[in-house]
Amino acid sequence: MIRYVAQRVLLTIPVFLSVLTIVFIVVRVLPGDPATAALGDYASKEAVDALRERLRLNDPLPVQYLRFLADLLRGDLGTSMINSAPIGDQIAHNLPYTLELTLAALLVGVTLGIPVGVYMATRHNELPDYIGRVGSLVGLSVPAFYLGILLILLVGVQLKWLPAIGGGDLTDAGDSLTHLILPALTLGLVMTASVARLARSAMLNVLTQDYVRTARAKGIRERSVISRHALRSALIPIVALTGIWGVALIGDSVTTELVFSRPGLGKLMVGAMLQRDYTTLQSTMVIYALFVVGINLVTDLAYGFVDPRVRTKG
């Protein structure tokens, strides 16, 4: 197991490097010059040149690329192109909000999605299964931000149960929790749909296996057949795909943060984008990349945990 963990951790390095490379390519190499974009089409040539010089955009691309990596290695996320404030501080302020949101949503998605999917499988082709199938397809089709708006209207405006917008005070557990519930539910429900669909089909697959029939034939209670025998192997594909959904979740967290006016990386990133602050944009993308690589690593480790075949293969 230790060998497997070490291997997976080492493997994240090339992946992270590749993702960093993509971030760099997208921001620097695509048509359009960051300096012109930041200053607008009507800026004087001198102003654009000065900004290009300050951002060192005139250096050859490989040099810029190496400097980009070297800065990151030193933990230097640079300064904002617009107001020269250190980007690291901005990220340190916003990151906790995004972290608590995505973790809470992941929790909602998994703890709701797996039981729902398993229940659908045990009632295969009966009413609960039909309702669940239609419901999960609707869940797959609704954009997170729209679900968020509906929840704000229903729970925040009509029922007035929970605060509808803002991130709350992070030092006040109660306040930040009440502000977290709606956004986490929004993101979590979107994820629940995918988890339930997969949990259902994974369970259906397992339930036809011989060993499940054997377990039943031995007279083991149905409950225990489902939870101890079937679910255990059905978990393998579920865990494997949780990483992919976790990554999708991060994408949707951007619009969710906007809908609920929550502070967070998404809001920081979109703000940077609208102000054409390319340095902040790039650094936020790097943090997101770390997130993605982290989620993939955790998934791989969890996969090794639930499926012994994976870790012994070396």
Add this chain to the structure above:
Amino acid sequence: MNAAQSLRDRDVVVRPVPARSQRRRMWDTFVGNRAAVFGLGLALAITLLAIFAPLIASQDPLAQDGARRLTPPDDVFPLGRDAFGRDVLSRILHAGRISLVIGIGSVMLGGTVGTLLGLVAGYSGGKLESLLMRAVDVLMAFPSLLLGLTVLAVLGPGLEKVILAIGLLLSPPFARVVHGATLSLKEQEFLTAARAVGAGHLRLMRLHILPNMVGEIVVLVSVWTASAIRVEASLSFIGLGISPPTPTWGNMIRDGTTHLINAPWLSIFPGVAILLTVLAFNLLGDGLRDVLDPKLQQ
């Protein structure tokens, strides 16, 4: 790159070209799936509404009326009016044109590029294959919305740029599935036979490999059209892509959020349009998968 992906690749199955009777059977399966037929009908209806939007819409989607701002739904303006007094229904109908053009355009672009890359990677093997498929892995490891956001931020607004950005996001999943299918087809005997009678690489790919994975590709097209429309809605909700005053479902909802308390219909109705459209293509995709991929039939 990780376990999840090898799991996906394994889902690809090989199937001979269906004979007529099999086609008949597939048709029966599809028609027997009420949800899929409903999805097909809904998708067709939405497409027709979008095509004929200028004839159906009773108002000019851009015509403002300062005297009647934010009026709730009534007989003449069944979905109410927005903050500029514009007819919400006419705007939703016109926005549908944009959503569908982007959805279909980006899938055509991404699907073609992805299919070609997957085909070439799987067929050629070796260094080219690992290079291409590594790139696909990395692109897929990143949240598509974030990638689309960044690409659009750099490219700037415009219909063709949105199609380009979303098309870029869609090519990796196509490449991965086509790559997997090509790998398993490559080992088939009929391919060896075709090679033995002197078929060249291009001919093999075009006439022997590609036609055998039409099923997989059709399913992908339907499911990813749904996805593309959803991503476009998110992007224009964020404020990227199509510039105002041109209506898109996403930017209508975005404008509506300012008046969420006193005029909730501004956000609710365009969202229903997104939901129904995406749902239609997802239902269709699910139904097609049942027909074309018997292994997954439950």
